Amino acid sequence: EVQLVESGGGLVQPGESLRLSCAASGFTFSNYWMGWVRQAPGKGLEWVANIKHDGSEKYYVDSVKGRFTISRDNAKSSLYLQVNSLRAEDTAVYFCARDSSTNNWSNYFDYWGQGALVTVSS
Amino acid sequence: DIQMTQSPSSLSASVGDRVTITCRASQGISSWLAWYQQKPEEAPKSLIYKASNLQSGVPSRFSGSGSGTDFTLTISSLQPEDFATYYCQQYADYPRTFGGGTKVEIK
Numbered sequence: 001e002v003q004l005v006e007s008g009g010g011l012v013q014p015g016e017s018l019r020l021s022c023a024a025s026g027f028t029f030s031n032y033w034m035g036w037v038r039q040a041p042g043k044g045l046e047w048v049a050n051i052k053h054d055g056s057e058k059y060y061v062d063s064v065k066g067r068f069t070i071s072r073d074n075a076k077s078s079l080y081l082q083v084n085s086l087r088a089e090d091t092a093v094y095f096c097a098r099d100s101s102t103n104n105w106s107n108y109f110d111y112w113g114q115g116a117l118v119t120v121s122s
Numbered sequence: 123d124i125q126m127t128q129s130p131s132s133l134s135a136s137v138g139d140r141v142t143i144t145c146r147a148s149q150g151i152s153s154w155l156a157w158y159q160q161k162p163e164e165a166p167k168s169l170i171y172k173a174s175n176l177q178s179g180v181p182s183r184f185s186g187s188g189s190g191t192d193f194t195l196t197i198s199s200l201q202p203e204d205f206a207t208y209y210c211q212q213y214a215d216y217p218r219t220f221g222g223g224t225k226v227e228i229k
Contacts, residue, residue, distance in 0.1 A: 035218075037166075045158075045166065045209055047218035061217045095165055108156035108213050110177065112165040 002026040002111045004096045009116030016086055020116055022079040022096030030054075030074035033099035033106040036081050038092035039115070046092075049081065050099065050106050059106075064090075086120045093117050124148055124212050128221035134229040141197040143224045145210035150190045154214035157186055157195045160223075161206045169208075170195065200226070 008020040020036070035050040049070040050059045058070050069082040079096055094116050097109035125148035135141050145155065153173035158166040168177045170186035173193055183198040197204055205228055210221040 044223045045160075045211070045220040047211075047220065050216075050218070059216045100171065106213065107154075108168065108171045108211065109158075109166075110168045110171070112167070114165050 002098065004098065004111060004113030006094065006096050006113045006116035009094065009118045011119045011121065012086055013122050014087060014120055016120075017082070017084045018086065018118060020081040020083065020094055020096075020118070022081075022113055024077045024079065024096075024098070027098070029072075029077035031102045033101050034072060034079045035097050035099055035106070035109060036070060036079075037095045037097055037109070037112075038090075039095070040089075040092045043092075048094070051079070052104075052106070053102065083118065086118070088120050091118060091120045123217055124151060124215055124219050126210055126212055126219050126221040128208075128210055128224050130224060131222060132225040132227060134227050135200050136229045137200055137202055139200045139229075141200050141204075141226060143195045143208055143210075143226075145188075145193045145195070145221050147191045147193075147212055147214075151212045151214035153189045154212055155186075155188070155193050156211045156213060157184075158209045158211065159204075159206045160209065166209065197226075 003025045005023045036048040051070045067085045071080045096113040098111040099106045100110040101107040127146045155173045157170040160166040174186045207225045
């Protein structure tokens with residue numbers, strides 16, 4: 001059974017940083033693209049970032065470029081999102097998601113974690 | 123960026139009703155479209171990929187169609203567990219973009 005478990009969320013002040021983690025199990029993590037999607041309170045889904053199975057390609061939504069960094073440790077079956085210079089508008093539940101693709105182009109998300117809440121407030 | 127526009131943003135329906143949700147892309151995306159279902163306080167769940175392919179384990183009352191810029195998600199006979207918010211998402215290009223969501227409520 002595919003499982004994705006996020007951790008690392010919390011309450012932070014504007015300008016601070018956090019590192020979100022996603023522990024994966026139930027599949028060969030190193031074969032799949034992975035991604036992060038966020039959802040602000042009461043709002044819709046927003047794609048944040050994707051990373052290729054070997055970490056060689058990374059893509060970001062413009063609003064987080066230069067502030068967020070997606071990474072992975074295939075030996076630990078873990079996905080990360082380093083979030084820096086946080087703003088109030090970054091307040092959201094951050095979902096870790098497995099991309100269905102094991103090849104050179106990412107596809108849709110077939111499995112999702114339960115999410116980690118990040119609240120940015122002074 | 124490719125904009126995804128869903129309609130309606132909400133609808134009220136009864137158990138047994140046929141429900142159709144539309145999603146329009148601002149430019150052609152071939153069939154690179156997915157549909158997700160999200161219930162309150164839960165993670166999204168994949169329903170349909172490549173516009174018309176049913177994700178494993180999803181009931182056959184769900185179906186998707188379309189290509190290019192216009193897509194539909196149809197629930198042939200609405201069940202109590204189908205009351206949720208539905209999102210389309212294009213994966214033809216970066217940035218990946220979602221529609222604004224359609225909330226299906228009980229009439």
